[in-house]
Amino acid sequence: MITKVDHIGIAVRDIEEARRLYEALGLKVTHVKEVEEQQVRVAFLPVGDTEVELVQPTTADSGVARFLEKRGEGVHHLCFEVEDIEVALAELQAQGMRLIDREPRQGAFGRVAFLHPKSTHGVLIELVEKS
């Protein structure tokens, strides 16, 4: 059902500061963009068949800003690519897993859904079906 890890989302206070580490390891930022509806700026650094996504809040009350306040910088979410997001969500519900999004919604790169942290052992998990 899952084809790969689409990206690893890492919450950081300052993309320009945090990218230095990954660049020292040889990764390159391919693009940076604002995601207004989530009040974040994100930078993507491809690595193998996945990407590191650095996520910096652009407002003090965004979800990622609250995450930073509570937990500090660190891995914020894992995004898995799935072939068919409806099939994946139906299977998860059949297995008793809780979802934040019962129906997929449109994301920047395809249809996405988040699982509920109560069912994911502390990992915020996003699914994406790329369009």
Next chain:
Amino acid sequence: MITKVDHIGIAVRDIEEARRLYEALGLKVTHVKEVEEQQVRVAFLPVGDTEVELVQPTTADSGVARFLEKRGEGVHHLCFEVEDIEVALAELQAQGMRLIDREPRQGAFGRVAFLHPKSTHGVLIELVEKS
């Protein structure tokens, strides 16, 4: 320098409970093993060119047990595969990054080194040169 994400280490209280989620998403546990020197039991679930590694402490005072006590379940570390671990460590030091291991040490699947969390923006990062 980095060739891929080797694995994503996730600290869990109980592998048998946590694997249900990843199995519902279609992943399969390929092997489970005890790592005595780290006082953990680990389960590997390949996904794309990387693996989810579920890490369960086997003693109450192991590093992962303390992580669970302090932060709860969640992503514990990211492991990146590098071509040449000495070159990687030298480059990181040249860029002013702090290391836990200045010299690589032997791990289960190759030579490994951990970066110091003070330099990694909250992410525990392991490098591995596969043997």
